[in-house]
Amino acid sequence: xxxxxxxxxxxxxxxxxxxxxxxxxxxxxxxxxxxxxxxxxxxxxxxxxxxxxxxxxxxxxxxxxxxxxxxxxxxxxxxxxxxxxxxxxxxxxxxxxxxxxxxxxxxxxxxxxxxxxxxxxxxxxxxxxxxxxxxxxxxxxxxxxxxxxxxxxxxxxxxxxxxxxxxxxxxxxxxxxxxxxxxxxxxxxxxxxxxxxxxxxxxxxxxxxxxxxxxxxxxxxxxxxxxxxxxxxxxxxxxxxxxxxxxxxxxxxxxxxxxxxxxxxxxxxxxxxxxxxxxxxxxxxxxxxxxxxxxxxxxxxxxxxxxxxxxxxxxxxxxxxxxxxxxxxxxxxxxxxxxxxxxxxxxxxxxxxxxxxxxxxxxxxxxxxxxxxxxxxxxxxxxxxxxxx
Ligand SMILES: *Cc1c(COP(=O)(O)O)cnc(C)c1O
Numbered sequence: 262x263x264x265x266x267x268x269x270x271x272x273x274x275x276x277x278x279x280x281x282x283x284x285x286x287x288x289x290x291x292x293x294x295x296x297x298x299x300x301x302x303x304x305x306x307x308x309x310x311x312x313x314x315x316x317x318x319x320x321x322x323x324x325x326x327x328x329x330x331x332x333x334x335x336x337x338x339x340x341x342x343x344x345x346x347x348x349x350x351x352x353x354x355x356x357x358x359x360x361x362x363x364x365x366x367x368x369x370x371x372x373x374x375x376x377x378x379x380x381x382x383x384x385x386x387x388x389x390x391x392x393x394x395x396x397x398x399x400x401x402x403x404x405x406x407x408x409x410x411x412x413x414x415x416x417x418x419x420x421x422x423x424x425x426x427x428x429x430x431x432x433x434x435x436x437x438x439x440x441x442x443x444x445x446x447x448x449x450x451x452x453x454x455x456x457x458x459x460x461x462x463x464x465x466x467x468x469x470x471x472x473x474x475x476x477x478x479x480x481x482x483x484x485x486x487x488x489x490x491x492x493x494x495x496x497x498x499x500x501x502x503x504x505x506x507x508x509x510x511x512x513x514x515x516x517x518x519x520x521x522x523x524x525x526x527x528x529x530x531x532x533x534x535x536x537x538x539x540x541x542x543x544x545x546x547x548x549x550x551x552x553x554x555x556x557x558x559x560x561x562x563x564x565x566x567x568x569x570x571x572x573x574x575x576x577x578x579x580x581x582x583x584x585x586x587x588x589x590x591x592x593x594x595x596x597x598x599x600x601x602x603x604x605x606x607x608x609x610x611x612x613x614x615x616x617x618x619x620x621x622x623x624x625x626x627x628x629x630x631x632x633x634x635x636x637x638x639x640x641x642x643x644x645x646x647x648x649x650x
Pocket of ligand 1: 336337338339362363365366411414437439440454455456457467468
């Protein structure tokens with residue numbers, strides 16, 4: 262194993278730190294699962310919408326208004342794909358999406374027979390703006406039939422202007438809320454949440470669609486279960502994207518723990534914010550760890566500093582991750598896809614890094630990350646003078 266960085270003479274507290282992983286998921290314990298697993302022993306109903314999954318869906322739906330339907334699925338990537346398929350869009354048409362997102366968003370677009378059209382994001386919220394889509398309707402290399410907006414790392418967009426865009430243009434709008442389990446409280450736009458182990462409410466693998474559109478909910482449900490609709494007759498091209506009763510058991514235990522765990526996420530996030538307060542060059546997403554919680558700590562560094570800082574942190578045993586790399590559009594899988602101007606996305610890709618974060622990150626670990634980050638930023642030298650000075 263490598264030895265980690267040498268303490269600098271002006272930092273008496275800095276010491277070689279143990280390798281610190283960028284994430285350390287915590288799912289329900291065996292003890293918490295046991296009562297639900299015992300129910301499985303009694304019912305011997307292991308999949309196909311048994312009592313545990315049905316109860317899990319009902320409890321998820323309780324988080325929204327009474328008009329909202331919840332449809333669980335194997336993962337968020339499948340959820341996004343099946344939802345786009347259920348929208349019956351013209352095959353080969355363009356689906357606008359932010360270039361700053363995880364690859365799953367674009368994979369879902371392609372799997373649904375559409376062409377990803379990457380658009381730029383807003384520098385403050387890291388989100389696609391409805392006006393950008395509106396502007397793109399003119400210059401796009403083909404007809405745009407849908408837009409996917411993404412809640413980056415769990416920060417929810419304001420949905421009102423998206424509803425207006427849908428109304429005005431007839432575009433279908435879908436929300437990739439994969440990381441937004443906490444912040445998503447209403448789904449006037451169909452929204453897909455991930456329950457992957459690395460997300461804030463993890464069950465291992467899983468996801469769900471939340472929507473007030475009951476027809477869409479039925480159409481997605483049918484696509485998760487061979488096109489069946491109450492009988493064993495298949496009505497539409499479909500797949501199998503069901504969750505098992507085991508997933509339902511983990512989901513119920515995870516929801517039992519959620520009120521407490523949400524507070525633990527908040528507490529840890531607040532400690533991280535406090536520890537980095539003296540580093541004004543480190544920017545958080547609006548409301549991160551205060552108004553909403555998420556499982557990753559993606560911070561924005563000075564323009565272009567991500568690679569250099571990352572190298573220094575890694576050398577000190579602090580693992581980092583560029584969760585969305587240099588932007589989704591830079592992945593070889595999407596090299597041929599059309600895109601608009603991506604200035605802000607490129608800038609984010611070169612300046613955002615994910616720091617180590619976990620629900621139980623302790624004060625010592627947080628302090629170690631903070632001092633390693635301070636030193637790494639220091640080593641960059643002074644920032645360029647502000648323009649015009
Ligand atoms: C995690 C994530 C996904 C993928 O979710 P899975 O459940 O793993 O398929 C999709 N989009 C975004 C924005 C994500 O963060």
